[in-house]
Amino acid sequence: MKIVFYGAGNMASAIFIGMIENRVVEPEQIYLTSRSQQEKIMFFKENLGVNVSYDDTELLDDADYVILASKPQSFPDVAKRIRPYLEEKTKIVSVMAGTQIKTIRRELRTENPIARIMPNTNAMVQHSVSGITYSRNFPDKDQLVELMESFGTTVVIEEDVMHNITAATGSGSAFLYYIYEKYAESLMELGFDEEEALFLTRNLVIGAGKMVEDSELPFSQLRKNITSKNGTTEAGLDALDGEGIKRILTATLNAAANRSEELSKDDE
Ligand SMILES: NC(=O)C1=CN([C@@H]2O[C@H](COP(=O)(O)OP(=O)(O)OC[C@H]3O[C@@H](n4cnc5c(N)ncnc54)[C@H](O)[C@@H]3O)[C@@H](O)[C@H]2O)C=CC1
Numbered sequence: 001m002k003i004v005f006y007g008a009g010n011m012a013s014a015i016f017i018g019m020i021e022n023r024v025v026e027p028e029q030i031y032l033t034s035r036s037q038q039e040k041i042m043f044f045k046e047n048l049g050v051n052v053s054y055d056d057t058e059l060l061d062d063a064d065y066v067i068l069a070s071k072p073q074s075f076p077d078v079a080k081r082i083r084p085y086l087e088e089k090t091k092i093v094s095v096m097a098g099t100q101i102k103t104i105r106r107e108l109r110t111e112n113p114i115a116r117i118m119p120n121t122n123a124m125v126q127h128s129v130s131g132i133t134y135s136r137n138f139p140d141k142d143q144l145v146e147l148m149e150s151f152g153t154t155v156v157i158e159e160d161v162m163h164n165i166t167a168a169t170g171s172g173s174a175f176l177y178y179i180y181e182k183y184a185e186s187l188m189e190l191g192f193d194e195e196e197a198l199f200l201t202r203n204l205v206i207g208a209g210k211m212v213e214d215s216e217l218p219f220s221q222l223r224k225n226i227t228s229k230n231g232t233t234e235a236g237l238d239a240l241d242g243e244g245i246k247r248i249l250t251a252t253l254n255a256a257a258n259r260s261e262e263l264s265k266d267d268e
Protein backbone atom coordinates (compact mmCIF):
# COMPACT_ATOMS: atom_id res chain seq x y z
CA MET A 1 0.00 0.00 0.00
CA LYS A 2 1.18 3.53 -0.78
CA ILE A 3 -0.17 6.43 1.32
CA VAL A 4 0.83 9.97 0.33
CA PHE A 5 0.41 12.90 2.70
CA TYR A 6 0.12 16.38 1.19
CA GLY A 7 0.99 18.30 4.37
CA ALA A 8 3.09 16.95 7.21
CA GLY A 9 2.05 19.27 10.03
CA ASN A 10 0.51 18.63 13.42
CA MET A 11 -2.45 16.55 12.24
CA ALA A 12 -0.74 14.57 9.48
CA SER A 13 2.19 13.66 11.73
CA ALA A 14 -0.14 12.53 14.53
CA ILE A 15 -1.82 10.21 12.01
CA PHE A 16 1.24 8.67 10.41
CA ILE A 17 3.06 8.31 13.73
CA GLY A 18 -0.06 6.58 15.12
CA MET A 19 -0.24 4.26 12.07
CA ILE A 20 3.46 3.39 12.20
CA GLU A 21 3.53 2.83 15.97
CA ASN A 22 0.56 0.51 15.65
CA ARG A 23 2.25 -1.31 12.76
CA VAL A 24 -0.70 -1.19 10.35
CA VAL A 25 1.68 0.23 7.76
CA GLU A 26 5.40 0.05 7.27
CA PRO A 27 7.22 3.42 7.26
CA GLU A 28 8.31 2.86 3.65
CA GLN A 29 4.65 2.78 2.57
CA ILE A 30 4.26 6.41 3.71
CA TYR A 31 5.22 9.35 1.46
CA LEU A 32 5.35 12.92 2.77
CA THR A 33 5.40 16.23 1.02
CA SER A 34 4.88 19.75 2.32
CA ARG A 35 5.36 23.36 1.41
CA SER A 36 7.05 24.54 4.61
CA GLN A 37 8.60 22.72 7.59
CA GLN A 38 11.18 20.97 5.42
CA GLU A 39 13.48 20.39 8.39
CA LYS A 40 10.65 18.71 10.24
CA ILE A 41 9.87 16.32 7.41
CA MET A 42 13.53 15.42 7.00
CA PHE A 43 13.44 14.59 10.71
CA PHE A 44 10.54 12.18 10.04
CA LYS A 45 12.46 10.63 7.15
CA GLU A 46 15.57 10.10 9.24
CA ASN A 47 13.84 8.95 12.42
CA LEU A 48 10.84 7.02 11.16
CA GLY A 49 12.07 5.81 7.78
CA VAL A 50 9.21 7.36 5.77
CA ASN A 51 9.74 8.68 2.22
CA VAL A 52 9.92 12.40 1.45
CA SER A 53 9.49 13.84 -2.03
CA TYR A 54 8.60 17.11 -3.73
CA ASP A 55 8.06 15.44 -7.10
CA ASP A 56 4.32 15.03 -7.66
CA THR A 57 4.82 12.49 -10.47
CA GLU A 58 6.77 10.24 -8.11
CA LEU A 59 4.39 10.87 -5.22
CA LEU A 60 1.22 10.08 -7.12
CA ASP A 61 2.52 7.15 -9.15
CA ASP A 62 0.50 4.07 -8.10
CA ALA A 63 -0.74 5.78 -4.92
CA ASP A 64 -3.54 3.99 -3.05
CA TYR A 65 -4.44 6.91 -0.81
CA VAL A 66 -3.72 10.63 -0.96
CA ILE A 67 -4.29 12.35 2.37
CA LEU A 68 -5.12 16.05 2.06
CA ALA A 69 -3.60 17.48 5.24
CA SER A 70 -2.89 21.13 4.49
CA LYS A 71 -4.93 24.01 5.88
CA PRO A 72 -8.15 24.49 3.88
CA GLN A 73 -6.80 27.83 2.65
CA SER A 74 -3.82 26.06 1.01
CA PHE A 75 -5.98 23.49 -0.75
CA PRO A 76 -6.16 25.32 -4.12
CA ASP A 77 -2.33 25.14 -4.30
CA VAL A 78 -2.31 21.51 -3.22
CA ALA A 79 -4.99 20.69 -5.82
CA LYS A 80 -2.87 22.29 -8.55
CA ARG A 81 -0.01 19.96 -7.63
CA ILE A 82 -2.15 16.82 -7.52
CA ARG A 83 -4.54 17.38 -10.46
CA PRO A 84 -2.22 16.56 -13.39
CA TYR A 85 -0.92 13.27 -11.96
CA LEU A 86 -3.88 11.79 -10.08
CA GLU A 87 -4.54 8.18 -11.13
CA GLU A 88 -7.99 6.58 -11.27
CA LYS A 89 -7.15 4.00 -8.58
CA THR A 90 -6.20 6.61 -5.96
CA LYS A 91 -8.60 7.27 -3.09
CA ILE A 92 -8.64 10.78 -1.66
CA VAL A 93 -8.94 11.28 2.11
CA SER A 94 -9.24 14.81 3.43
CA VAL A 95 -8.66 15.91 7.03
CA MET A 96 -9.35 19.56 6.21
CA ALA A 97 -11.98 21.24 8.38
CA GLY A 98 -14.92 22.62 6.46
CA THR A 99 -13.86 21.64 2.93
CA GLN A 100 -16.71 19.70 1.38
CA ILE A 101 -16.46 16.60 -0.81
CA LYS A 102 -17.98 18.53 -3.73
CA THR A 103 -15.30 21.23 -3.38
CA ILE A 104 -12.51 18.66 -3.32
CA ARG A 105 -14.03 17.03 -6.40
CA ARG A 106 -14.30 20.35 -8.19
CA GLU A 107 -10.74 21.51 -7.37
CA LEU A 108 -9.18 18.17 -8.27
CA ARG A 109 -11.49 17.75 -11.29
CA THR A 110 -11.90 14.10 -10.41
CA GLU A 111 -14.54 11.43 -10.01
CA ASN A 112 -12.21 9.39 -7.75
CA PRO A 113 -13.58 8.15 -4.41
CA ILE A 114 -13.30 10.77 -1.66
CA ALA A 115 -13.63 10.45 2.12
CA ARG A 116 -13.49 13.18 4.70
CA ILE A 117 -12.18 12.33 8.15
CA MET A 118 -12.07 14.52 11.23
CA PRO A 119 -9.47 13.11 13.61
CA ASN A 120 -7.69 14.88 16.45
CA THR A 121 -4.06 15.04 17.51
CA ASN A 122 -4.64 12.30 20.11
CA ALA A 123 -4.00 10.07 17.07
CA MET A 124 -0.35 10.32 18.12
CA VAL A 125 -1.16 8.17 21.17
CA GLN A 126 -3.72 6.04 19.28
CA HIS A 127 -6.63 7.80 21.00
CA SER A 128 -8.16 9.98 18.31
CA VAL A 129 -11.91 9.85 18.08
CA SER A 130 -12.56 10.52 14.43
CA GLY A 131 -15.59 11.22 12.27
CA ILE A 132 -15.63 9.76 8.76
CA THR A 133 -17.89 10.35 5.78
CA TYR A 134 -17.57 8.96 2.25
CA SER A 135 -18.55 9.83 -1.29
CA ARG A 136 -21.09 7.36 -2.70
CA ASN A 137 -18.50 5.66 -4.92
CA PHE A 138 -16.01 4.94 -2.11
CA PRO A 139 -14.90 1.28 -2.26
CA ASP A 140 -13.25 -0.74 0.54
CA LYS A 141 -14.67 1.39 3.33
CA ASP A 142 -13.52 -1.28 5.77
CA GLN A 143 -9.92 -0.85 4.72
CA LEU A 144 -10.01 2.87 5.48
CA VAL A 145 -11.74 2.29 8.82
CA GLU A 146 -9.10 -0.31 9.68
CA LEU A 147 -6.33 2.17 8.86
CA MET A 148 -8.05 4.81 10.99
CA GLU A 149 -8.61 2.47 13.90
CA SER A 150 -4.86 2.15 14.16
CA PHE A 151 -4.89 5.66 15.65
CA GLY A 152 -8.17 5.58 17.60
CA THR A 153 -11.90 5.02 17.26
CA THR A 154 -14.15 6.10 14.39
CA VAL A 155 -17.76 7.14 13.96
CA VAL A 156 -19.32 7.05 10.49
CA ILE A 157 -21.48 10.12 9.92
CA GLU A 158 -23.33 12.03 7.20
CA GLU A 159 -21.32 14.89 5.73
CA ASP A 160 -23.50 17.59 7.29
CA VAL A 161 -22.68 16.26 10.79
CA MET A 162 -18.99 16.98 10.11
CA HIS A 163 -19.34 20.57 11.44
CA ASN A 164 -20.47 19.29 14.84
CA ILE A 165 -17.85 16.52 14.99
CA THR A 166 -15.17 19.06 14.09
CA ALA A 167 -16.22 21.14 17.08
CA ALA A 168 -16.79 18.21 19.45
CA THR A 169 -13.66 16.14 18.91
CA GLY A 170 -11.51 17.77 16.17
CA SER A 171 -11.16 20.96 18.20
CA GLY A 172 -12.36 19.38 21.45
CA SER A 173 -9.03 18.46 22.97
CA ALA A 174 -7.83 22.06 22.50
CA PHE A 175 -10.79 23.20 24.58
CA LEU A 176 -9.87 20.75 27.32
CA TYR A 177 -6.18 21.76 27.22
CA TYR A 178 -7.25 25.38 27.53
CA ILE A 179 -9.29 24.53 30.62
CA TYR A 180 -6.23 22.77 32.10
CA GLU A 181 -4.10 25.83 31.33
CA LYS A 182 -6.58 28.09 33.10
CA TYR A 183 -6.85 25.62 36.00
CA ALA A 184 -3.08 25.83 36.51
CA GLU A 185 -3.21 29.63 36.34
CA SER A 186 -5.96 29.66 38.96
CA LEU A 187 -3.86 27.40 41.20
CA MET A 188 -1.14 30.05 40.98
CA GLU A 189 -3.64 32.66 42.13
CA LEU A 190 -4.41 30.38 45.06
CA GLY A 191 -0.72 30.57 46.04
CA PHE A 192 1.12 27.69 44.33
CA ASP A 193 4.19 28.55 42.29
CA GLU A 194 4.18 27.81 38.56
CA GLU A 195 6.03 24.51 38.82
CA GLU A 196 3.73 23.24 41.55
CA ALA A 197 0.62 24.41 39.71
CA LEU A 198 1.64 22.61 36.50
CA PHE A 199 2.66 19.47 38.40
CA LEU A 200 -0.63 19.32 40.29
CA THR A 201 -2.78 20.01 37.22
CA ARG A 202 -0.94 17.53 35.02
CA ASN A 203 -1.26 14.70 37.55
CA LEU A 204 -4.87 15.58 38.26
CA VAL A 205 -5.69 15.35 34.54
CA ILE A 206 -3.78 12.09 34.09
CA GLY A 207 -5.53 10.55 37.10
CA ALA A 208 -8.98 11.72 36.01
CA GLY A 209 -8.31 10.39 32.47
CA LYS A 210 -7.34 7.00 33.89
CA MET A 211 -10.48 6.93 36.04
CA VAL A 212 -12.61 7.67 32.97
CA GLU A 213 -10.80 4.90 31.10
CA ASP A 214 -10.94 2.26 33.83
CA SER A 215 -14.21 2.96 35.62
CA GLU A 216 -17.59 2.03 34.22
CA LEU A 217 -19.28 4.82 36.15
CA PRO A 218 -20.74 7.79 34.29
CA PHE A 219 -19.08 11.21 34.71
CA SER A 220 -21.90 12.31 37.00
CA GLN A 221 -21.31 9.40 39.41
CA LEU A 222 -17.54 9.99 39.44
CA ARG A 223 -18.32 13.57 40.39
CA LYS A 224 -20.86 12.57 43.04
CA ASN A 225 -18.31 10.20 44.62
CA ILE A 226 -16.15 13.25 45.40
CA THR A 227 -18.92 15.58 46.54
CA SER A 228 -19.75 15.55 50.27
CA LYS A 229 -22.92 17.18 51.47
CA ASN A 230 -22.08 20.78 52.39
CA GLY A 231 -18.44 20.07 51.66
CA THR A 232 -15.73 21.80 49.68
CA THR A 233 -16.55 20.19 46.32
CA GLU A 234 -20.19 21.22 46.51
CA ALA A 235 -19.07 24.79 47.20
CA GLY A 236 -16.80 24.74 44.15
CA LEU A 237 -19.42 23.15 41.87
CA ASP A 238 -22.01 25.74 42.93
CA ALA A 239 -19.53 28.44 41.90
CA LEU A 240 -18.97 26.73 38.52
CA ASP A 241 -22.71 26.58 37.86
CA GLY A 242 -23.14 30.14 39.08
CA GLU A 243 -20.56 31.29 36.52
CA GLY A 244 -22.46 29.45 33.78
CA ILE A 245 -20.11 26.57 32.89
CA LYS A 246 -22.76 24.92 30.68
CA ARG A 247 -23.50 28.17 28.82
CA ILE A 248 -19.77 28.76 28.29
CA LEU A 249 -19.22 25.28 26.84
CA THR A 250 -22.28 25.48 24.59
CA ALA A 251 -21.07 28.84 23.24
CA THR A 252 -17.61 27.37 22.64
CA LEU A 253 -18.93 24.41 20.65
CA ASN A 254 -21.38 26.52 18.69
CA ALA A 255 -18.62 28.95 17.71
CA ALA A 256 -16.42 26.12 16.45
CA ALA A 257 -19.24 24.40 14.52
CA ASN A 258 -20.31 27.73 12.99
CA ARG A 259 -16.74 28.41 11.88
CA SER A 260 -16.66 25.01 10.16
CA GLU A 261 -19.85 25.97 8.31
CA GLU A 262 -18.36 29.31 7.32
CA LEU A 263 -15.26 27.58 5.98
CA SER A 264 -17.46 25.29 3.89
CA LYS A 265 -19.25 28.30 2.41
CA ASP A 266 -16.04 30.22 1.64
CA ASP A 267 -15.38 27.96 -1.30
CA GLU A 268 -18.87 27.80 -2.81
N1 LIG B 1 -4.39 20.25 14.21
C1 LIG B 1 -5.48 19.58 14.52
O1 LIG B 1 -5.72 19.24 15.67
C2 LIG B 1 -6.47 19.19 13.46
C3 LIG B 1 -6.36 19.65 12.17
N2 LIG B 1 -7.25 19.26 11.20
C4 LIG B 1 -7.09 19.75 9.84
O2 LIG B 1 -5.82 19.31 9.42
C5 LIG B 1 -5.30 20.23 8.48
C6 LIG B 1 -3.86 20.55 8.83
O3 LIG B 1 -3.82 21.14 10.11
P1 LIG B 1 -2.44 21.19 10.92
O4 LIG B 1 -1.72 19.91 10.72
O5 LIG B 1 -2.80 21.63 12.26
O6 LIG B 1 -1.67 22.34 10.09
P2 LIG B 1 -0.09 22.57 9.94
O7 LIG B 1 0.06 24.03 9.63
O8 LIG B 1 0.63 22.00 11.11
O9 LIG B 1 0.28 21.74 8.64
C7 LIG B 1 -0.09 22.12 7.35
C8 LIG B 1 0.81 21.39 6.37
O10 LIG B 1 0.35 21.65 5.04
C9 LIG B 1 1.48 21.83 4.23
N3 LIG B 1 1.14 22.53 2.97
C10 LIG B 1 0.71 23.78 2.78
N4 LIG B 1 0.61 24.05 1.45
C11 LIG B 1 1.03 22.93 0.80
C12 LIG B 1 1.19 22.58 -0.56
N5 LIG B 1 0.88 23.46 -1.53
N6 LIG B 1 1.65 21.34 -0.86
C13 LIG B 1 1.93 20.44 0.12
N7 LIG B 1 1.81 20.72 1.43
C14 LIG B 1 1.36 21.96 1.76
C15 LIG B 1 2.44 22.61 5.11
O11 LIG B 1 3.75 22.60 4.59
C16 LIG B 1 2.28 21.84 6.42
O12 LIG B 1 3.13 20.71 6.42
C17 LIG B 1 -6.22 21.45 8.47
O13 LIG B 1 -6.99 21.43 7.29
C18 LIG B 1 -7.10 21.24 9.68
O14 LIG B 1 -8.42 21.72 9.44
C19 LIG B 1 -8.25 18.38 11.48
C20 LIG B 1 -8.40 17.87 12.73
C21 LIG B 1 -7.59 18.28 13.84
Ligand SMILES: O=C(O)[C@@H]1CCC=N1
Pocket residue numbers: 097166170171
Ligand atom coordinates in the same frame (compact mmCIF):
# COMPACT_ATOMS: atom_id res chain seq x y z
O1 LIG C 1 -8.69 24.59 14.24
C1 LIG C 1 -9.00 24.01 13.18
O2 LIG C 1 -9.58 24.61 12.26
C2 LIG C 1 -8.67 22.54 13.03
C3 LIG C 1 -9.87 21.70 12.76
C4 LIG C 1 -10.10 20.89 14.00
C5 LIG C 1 -8.94 21.16 14.83
N1 LIG C 1 -8.12 22.01 14.27
